[in-house]
Amino acid sequence: MTQSPTLSKRSSSSAPSQPRKSRQRGADARAGYTFLLPWLLGFIALTVGPMISSLYLSFTNYNLFEAPEWIGLDNYITLFQDERFLQSVGVTVSYVVFGTPLKLAAALAIAMLLNSKRKGQGFYRSAFYAPSLIGASVSIAIVWKAIFGDAGPVDQGLSFFGINLGGWVGNPSMTMPMFVLLTVWQFGAPMVIFLAGLKQIPADLYEAASMDGAGPVRKFFNITWPMLSPVIFFNLLMETIHAFQIFASAYIISNGEGGPAGSTLFYTLYLYLRGFSDFRMGYASAMAWLLVIVVGIITLIFFKTSKSWVHYSGDSK
Amino acid sequence: MINRRHFLTTVAIGTASAAALAACGTGSTTAGETGSAENPVTITYTWWGNDDRAERTRKAIALFEEKNKDIKVNGNFTDFPGYWQKRATEAAGGGLPDVMQWDLSYLRDYGQRNQLLDLGTVNINTDAFDKSLLPSGQIRGKTYGIPTSTNAFAVYYDPAKLASLGIAEPDGTWTYDEYNSFLTEVGSKGNGTIFGGTDYTSVWWMFNIWLRQNNIEAFTEDGKLGFTKDDLKKWWNTVSDLRGTPAIVSEERVTQLAPKSPFGSNVTATEVTWDNFMAGYLADSGAKELKLVPVPSDDPDNLGLFLKPSMLMVASAKTKYKDAAARFIDFMVNDPEVGEIFKTSRGVPASKTQRDGTTFEGTDKLVVDYEKSIEKYLKDAPEPPIVGFGTLEASFKRISADLNYGKVDVNGAADAWFKEAEDLIKQNA
Numbered sequence: 001m002t003q004s005p006t007l008s009k010r011s012s013s014s015a016p017s018q019p020r021k022s023r024q025r026g027a028d029a030r031a032g033y034t035f036l037l038p039w040l041l042g043f044i045a046l047t048v049g050p051m052i053s054s055l056y057l058s059f060t061n062y063n064l065f066e067a068p069e070w071i072g073l074d075n076y077i078t079l080f081q082d083e084r085f086l087q088s089v090g091v092t093v094s095y096v097v098f099g100t101p102l103k104l105a106a107a108l109a110i111a112m113l114l115n116s117k118r119k120g121q122g123f124y125r126s127a128f129y130a131p132s133l134i135g136a137s138v139s140i141a142i143v144w145k146a147i148f149g150d151a152g153p154v155d156q157g158l159s160f161f162g163i164n165l166g167g168w169v170g171n172p173s174m175t176m177p178m179f180v181l182l183t184v185w186q187f188g189a190p191m192v193i194f195l196a197g198l199k200q201i202p203a204d205l206y207e208a209a210s211m212d213g214a215g216p217v218r219k220f221f222n223i224t225w226p227m228l229s230p231v232i233f234f235n236l237l238m239e240t241i242h243a244f245q246i247f248a249s250a251y252i253i254s255n256g257e258g259g260p261a262g263s264t265l266f267y268t269l270y271l272y273l274r275g276f277s278d279f280r281m282g283y284a285s286a287m288a289w290l291l292v293i294v295v296g297i298i299t300l301i302f303f304k305t306s307k308s309w310v311h312y313s314g315d316s317k
Numbered sequence: 318m319i320n321r322r323h324f325l326t327t328v329a330i331g332t333a334s335a336a337a338l339a340a341c342g343t344g345s346t347t348a349g350e351t352g353s354a355e356n357p358v359t360i361t362y363t364w365w366g367n368d369d370r371a372e373r374t375r376k377a378i379a380l381f382e383e384k385n386k387d388i389k390v391n392g393n394f395t396d397f398p399g400y401w402q403k404r405a406t407e408a409a410g411g412g413l414p415d416v417m418q419w420d421l422s423y424l425r426d427y428g429q430r431n432q433l434l435d436l437g438t439v440n441i442n443t444d445a446f447d448k449s450l451l452p453s454g455q456i457r458g459k460t461y462g463i464p465t466s467t468n469a470f471a472v473y474y475d476p477a478k479l480a481s482l483g484i485a486e487p488d489g490t491w492t493y494d495e496y497n498s499f500l501t502e503v504g505s506k507g508n509g510t511i512f513g514g515t516d517y518t519s520v521w522w523m524f525n526i527w528l529r530q531n532n533i534e535a536f537t538e539d540g541k542l543g544f545t546k547d548d549l550k551k552w553w554n555t556v557s558d559l560r561g562t563p564a565i566v567s568e569e570r571v572t573q574l575a576p577k578s579p580f581g582s583n584v585t586a587t588e589v590t591w592d593n594f595m596a597g598y599l600a601d602s603g604a605k606e607l608k609l610v611p612v613p614s615d616d617p618d619n620l621g622l623f624l625k626p627s628m629l630m631v632a633s634a635k636t637k638y639k640d641a642a643a644r645f646i647d648f649m650v651n652d653p654e655v656g657e658i659f660k661t662s663r664g665v666p667a668s669k670t671q672r673d674g675t676t677f678e679g680t681d682k683l684v685v686d687y688e689k690s691i692e693k694y695l696k697d698a699p700e701p702p703i704v705g706f707g708t709l710e711a712s713f714k715r716i717s718a719d720l721n722y723g724k725v726d727v728n729g730a731a732d733a734w735f736k737e738a739e740d741l742i743k744q745n746a
Contacts, residue, residue, distance in 0.1 A: 061744070064409040065430035083733070150573040170572030172722055256398055257715065260572045261722040276402040278708045279426065280744065281409075 058285035064275075068282060075286035085287070087262050088270040094176060095266065096243040099183040104235055107187035111194035112224075125195070132188025140182075141252035145169055148178050169253065172263040179264065182249055190235040197231030198224070229310040237302050244295055247272070267291060349639035354386035360641050362392045364418035365400040369600045369662060376658045381648050388641045390416075396576060401707060408432050413633035415642045419462050421453060421626055422710055424701040428461035434632040436460045439643035442651055445669040453626050453698045462629030463650050466664030468593040469624050469688055469695075470526055471609040472496070475602070478586045482506040489610030493555055496613040497564070503586045504563030512566035515579055517589040518556050519717030521710045522625075523612065527552055529621030529696065530614045540703045540746075542738060549731045553720060560721055568721035577601055592684050593627050596662035599680060607680065609687040611694070620694040627664030661685065704745045712737050 033040075058075055060068035079085050114125050134140055148154050150167035158165055168174035205223050214222065225232075247268040250258070258265030258273065267287070275284030352358030364374060371394050378390045395403065401423060407413045413432060427433050437460045443451060446464070454462035476486055484502060491499070500513030507513070517523050525535050534543040559565045566579045580588035581601030588598075592609055599607060614620045630649055632642040649655055653674020656666045661684040666672040677685045703709075713734060720730045 063430070063745075064405060065427075065432060150570070166569060167573040170569035172724070255396075255575055256402065257711075259715070259718060260568065261719050261724045262715075272402075276405045277398075277711065278705070278741070279405060 054285040054288055057282050058289050060282045061280075062282040062285075063279040064281050065279070071282070075283050076290070078283070079286060079290065084262065084265065084270060088258075088265045088267045091176070091263065091265050092244060092246075092267040095179060095183075095246060096240060098176070099180045100236070100239045100243050102180060103184045103187050103239060104190055104232070106184050107190035107235070108194050108228075108232075110187060111191045111198055114191075114195055115198045125192075129188040129192060132186040132191075138248065138252055141249040144178070144182055144249070145253050148174075170260050172261040175253075175260065175263045178253075179246070179249065183243065183246070190239060193231055193235055194228070197228050201227045226311050227313075230312055233302070233306050233310045237299060240298065240302070241295055244291065349637050349641070351638075351640055352387040357387050357389045358638050358641050359389040359391055360416060360636070360638050360645060361414035362390050362416045362418075362645065363400075363414045364392070364394045365397045366394055366418075367396075367597055367600070369597055370394070373658050373662060377649065377655050380652075380654055380658070381645060384648070385641075385644060388638075388644065390645060398711070411635060413635065415636040415638055416630065416632050416645050418465075419629040419631040420707070421462075421629065421699070421701055422707040424454070424462055424629065424631075425456060425704045426707065427631075428456045428459070428701070429704060432634055433461040434634050434636060434639065434642070436463060436632065436643070436646070439632075439639050441643050441647045443668075445651060445671070446667055447669075450624065450626060450667055450698055453700060454629050456701055462626070462631045463646055464626030464629050464667040465650050466593065466627050466659075466661075466666050467624040467688065467698075468591040468627035468664035469622055469691060470522060470589065470612050471592045471687055472587055472589050472612055473580060473594070473598065473607050473609055474587045475580075475583075475604050475607055477604060477606070478511055478583075479503070482511065482586070484586075486608070487610055490617060491613045492615050493613045497556065497559060500559060500564040500587065501562065504565070507563060507586070509563065510584075512570075512579070512585045513559075513564040514566070514585045514587040514589065515571060516556055516560065516565050516568075516717060516721055518553050519714055519721070520589065521713040522591075523589055524549075524552050524713070525699075526612060526621040526623075527555075529623070530616055530619050532619075535699075536703055541742060542735075546731050546735050549734065550727050553717070553727045553730060557727060561723070565721070568718050571718075591625075591627060591664075592687055593661055593664035595680050595684050596660065607683075609683055611691055620691065621696070622691050622694050623696045623698055624688065625698055626667065703742065705741045708741060709738055 057068055059070060059072055061071050061074075062068035110128055114121060114128065118124075146152055148168040150170070152167060155165065155167055165171065165174060168178045201224065205227070206219060209219050209223060245268055246266050250264050250266045250269045251272070254260075254264040254269070256269075256273075258269050268291075271284050271287045271291075274287065275281045350358055362378070364370065366374070374392060374394070378392050382389060397420075404413065404417070404423075404427075408427065419427075424433075436454075441463060443463065450464055450467065451460070454460055454464055472487070472489075474487065479486055482503060484499075484506065487499060503511065503513040528535055528544055528548065531548075533548065537543045556565065561567075566585050570584060571579055574582045574584065578588065578598070578601070579585045581598050583602050583604070589612060595607060595609070598604070611620055611622065630646040632639070632646065636642050650666075651668045651670050653671055656671040656675030659666075660675065660677065660681040665685055665688050666675060716725070716730050716734050716737075719725050719733075720727065725733065
């Protein structure tokens with residue numbers, strides 16, 4: 001974000017007037033692209049290619065076995081009459097809306113705790129980061145299922161306090177809190193980024209504020225928040241996009257069915273079921289593209305609104 | 318099927334896809350590539366099932382390799398729902414395993430779309446099979462699957478549990494009302510720890526049997542639904558007084574207990590399902606003895622029962638090793654020693670050679686005796702159902718669960734299922 005303006009400034013000032021440097025730059029570019037080649041080939045063959053074919057398939061009726069048959073916009077129209085599709089949108093949106101802010105709040109809170117000078121901070125940082133290393137793995141989803149199952153530790157713990165919810169896994173109204181907790185617990189990646197951001201905030205700002213008699217709350221809202229806003233924005237964007245793509249844990253905890261009563265039918269899970277259980281790959285492709293478009297629009301909105309609350313250093317605003 | 322082992326899913330994905338990649342390509346000769354004792358060919362075999370079946374299958378594979386030094390079999394397994402998702406992925410990539418355990422529900426989806434080998438073109442001995450059973454592995458005159466065994470629907474009960482509740486064992490002749498009152502009695506005496514059973518109206522095949530009892534065919538010959546929305550409402554209403562009472566275990570518990578069944582987890586006293594689940598239930602529940610009686614019917618002369626191929630053996634249309642695949646299938650369906658290994662855990666062996674070569678004792682004998690006892694009520698085995706039937710079967714179960722969660726009422730559930738079914742039939746027309 002901060003690098004691209006500098007690069008373009010340099011090129012505009014040096015390139016046009018000096019042909020010798022421009023030749024040099026051409027050679028540099030060639031070398032650069034040569035080094036990029038393996039990655040570019042992979043990107044084109046494994047990402048761009050499949051994306052283009054899925055765009056084509058989204059306008060067809062394709063059952064995986066027989067040649068796709070062109071049906072125009074039918075898939076996209078059918079989507080909005082499909083109750084399970086609408087249900088999956090509802091489930092995913094509530095996951096994003098509840099899970100992402102909570103996760104970021106947890107990440108920021110822990111990052112601030114870890115930012116203070118204290119013995120053994122290195123250890124604590126690793127310990128708090130560990131869940132997100134293993135959190136996305138299959139084994140954790142299985143462990144989660146056991147923890148929140150009937151007579152699991154959570155059930156027993158709550159019963160001790162007289163709260164008898166039973167297992168959460170089988171209760172349609174408790175599965176969403178369970179998934180939100182799972183994602184909040186994996187706060188490690190945004191936490192590390194927050195921590196790096198916090199370290200960039202000059203200590204003299206806080207010192208000056210203390211001199212002026214500002215308390216911790218005031219310091220947070222007047223120094224930490226604005227100084228950290230580019231990092232918060234980055235984390236918010238990444239985590240939101242990430243949350244829309246939740247799949248593995250939902251697949252494992254619900255046995256790949258999106259149950260109980262459709263309460264864990266996340267968008268990507270329904271997409272997968274449509275494609276690979278019902279053999280409606282055209283329909284699934286349409287769902288995938290709709291997700292790309294929606295996430296794109298949300299990203300755009302984020303960037304538009306970010307102008308009012310994200311402050312870059314050196315910015316006059 | 319009983320034991321959904323989802324944690325194995327991911328492990329299996331890796332192995333299956335690696336194996337599938339290795340199995341790519343088509344054979345150049347009719348027999349495909351053949352191996353020798355020094356340089357054996359390796360075929361891949363995949364099945365669904367629990368640990369019990371995995372153990373038995375490994376024994377069978379070891380025996381096959383011992384008898385056929387020129388062939389190695391690379392096996393792997395998953396649970397039932399995950400099984401079909403993986404096959405779809407492999408089929409799309411042209412890399413199905415060489416030999417697969419198969420279900421009647423999915424035979425048309427793959428057979429009709431040229432994914433399976435026409436087993437009429439290879440050498441598999443079907444002399445020992447009942448001629449009325451073989452058509453259930455055939456589509457449009459071509460044989461895509463050989464039944465390993467047969468199963469029939471039954472009501473399981475746990476005599477020890479009934480005794481502990483002071484309830485007499487059922488004699489197996491009952492109407493739906495009588496079965497319902499039985500469930501209610503178990504539930505009320507079970508004191509919140511033992512429930513009557515699971516909601517039997519949530520199982521497609523039981524619905525199919527009820528339709529047969531009322532002389533209705535589930536599907537018409539041109540692949541449409543043979544019953545009306547009112548039939549379905551009537552069926553789901555059969556237990557409407559029981560939902561939410563201890564007669565039926567709650568859907569919350571059923572979900573919690575998965576991958577085990579409530580019956581296998583000792584939470585219910587009865588279960589309505591296929592008779593070949595006996596071995597799995599015994600292993601899961603640790604019960605000494607489980608018994609089988611026929612399903613309820615309001616017409617005592619028409620139980621609507623039939624023998625279904627409990628599973629079939631199929632080969633991939635693209636296998637490079639047609640000869641090896643055929644020999645493995647022949648071995649799995651006909652060899653008496655394989656019968657000795659599996660007993661009735663796959664169902665009662667379909668091949669007479671295998672059935673006669675197997676000694677059935679104890680609970681295995683119960684299963685064989687049960688299928689004998691219902692012989693006079695049996696009707697023709699169903700043909701492979703319509704394309705997409707697996708999806709319909711799954712949505713039947715899912716919508717029934719919504720019903721038990723109280724998310725929809727019977728009318729709404731019937732509307733939802735019919736909408737999905739009609740959409741699917743239109744899609745595959």
